[in-house]
Amino acid sequence: MRLSDLCLACALSAAPLAADELTIVSWGGAYEAAQRQAIIAPFAEDTGHDIEVDVYDGTWTALAERGANESWDVIDMLADQARVACARGLLLEIDPRALFSPEALQDFTPVGPDRCAVPQNAYAxxxxxxxxxxxxxxxxxxxxxxxxxxxxxxxxxxxxxxxxxxxxxxxxxxxxxxxxxxxxxxxxxxxxxxxxxxxxxxxxxxxxxxxxxxxxxxxxxxxxxxxxxxxxxxxxxxxxxxxxxxxxxxIGIEVWAIAGTTDAPDAARDFIAHATTPVSMARFATRIPYGPTRRSAFDRIGLSPDLGLPMRAYLPNAPQHGGRVLxxxxxxxxxxxxxxxxxxxxxxxxxx
CATH class of the missing domain: 3.40.190.10 (Periplasmic binding protein-like II)
Incomplete structure (x- = not known):
């Protein structure tokens, strides 16, 4: 584990248990199931937060229409939808330097965090x-x-x-x-x-x-x-x-973003920091073949705990796939x- 990630893990485990309720919005199906197992459940166990998971269609318009009324906090978004939502003032601005060390920021690939979003996985x-x-x-x-x-x-x-x-x-x-x-x-x-x-x-x-x-x-x-x-x-x-x-x-990039109307901004930032550690990314990629967006996570990806398959071979950016790619x-x-x-x-x- 990198020193920066070890420090983050220690900080999370040392944080006092909180009773904050956090609503995380995702896409449902096998994707959400993998997130629950690899990211959401460990975060809830480490922090004591009560987590509710909601489902949406991935659009910034859904955030505009439902976010405030349904108390959304953290949202799984496509990078372009997050850009639009950020420009429209629907997202809480994030200071990447406050969430990540310089070493961790350099570890992101192919793009790094911006003022409203943090890359979390690559899909195809x-x-x-x-x-x-x-x-x-x-x-x-x-x-x-x-x-x-x-x-x-x-x-x-x-x-x-x-x-x-x-x-x-x-x-x-x-x-x-x-x-x-x-x-x-x-x-x-x-x-x-x-x-x-x-x-x-x-x-x-x-x-x-x-x-x-x-x-x-x-x-x-x-x-x-x-x-x-x-x-x-x-x-x-x-x-x-x-x-x-x-x-x-x-190949597209999924990001984590925070709703501008969140009532739990600190818990939301803590979740994103937890969800984008190399350990969390690798744990997620062993359950569903979406590639991590941090270089140091790739070597941690092993066999699927359910299927026994070597998951790196199924990632969308695996070199053996060949063919044209956008x-x-x-x-x-x-x-x-x-x-x-x-x-x-x-x-x-x-x-x-």
Missing amino acids: RVMAFDDRAFPGVKPTRIEDFFDTRRFPGPRAIQRSPDGILEWALLAEGVPPEQIYGLLSTDRGLRLAFRRLDAIREEIIWWDDPAKPAEMLEDGRAVMAAGFNGRFFDIAQRDRAPISIVWDGRI VRDSGWYANTEELRQRRFRSWLDASE
Whole structure:
């Protein structure tokens, strides 16, 4: 254990037990279950805080509408949603230098804490498929998601432009490093939606992140866009015949943030400090394959306590996956939210 992390652990264990109630907001499902086991339960045991966990859809608008009324304190957010929420004054500002030592701040990767958020894990939006639907040739690349002739059947896609626009341009042959630049233009958006037209009749929409894996398992879809941890969980725990295609994966960063209306700012900061130690990150990654955002956590990741699998091999940034990879541009997402949602709604309306 690093000296800075040892000091933090000692400080937490030495702190007087408090009766503060803390509401932590997350995403539900296997992801939340892993957080409860690896992060939330140990924090509650160490500090004596009463923890309630709530579920939301990941948007800053949910924070604006529900945060104050439901007494939210700590929120698990996408980095771009946290940027928007911070700019709108919905989050409590955090001084990273007060939470972390200089050594710890340098340990974060690929980005460090900012004034409203602390990176906690790296996930990937990936394509997965039902093995039973393709007994012969299997899908191996993002282009196959848009090829309904060779790989017929329904596709499960989030009712959102997020991720699918990047894939549409990848399927058009645009190099990963040019994707977000092109999507910043009208030409790029038109090109992406034109590619999406090719599968319009085969799309099944989902809003709950648990649904795409379920749709593959029960045969409602043959391919799906979703998050790598959800597909891993249903394939490994339920032995569902589901395979992940790592080509075109979009790696994003999850952050911890504090609601601006929190009644327990000190407890919230303590939780974030606890949740982003290398020990907590590694404990989380052994339960669900979302990579840590601190370098020193990687070597601590071992076998899944439930499945006995070497979890480092299943992380979205594991080198053996190969294929094309994009890093979700949180700046682009934060700055284009209204534009891409408007264009997406217009495209949806044209099909109804």
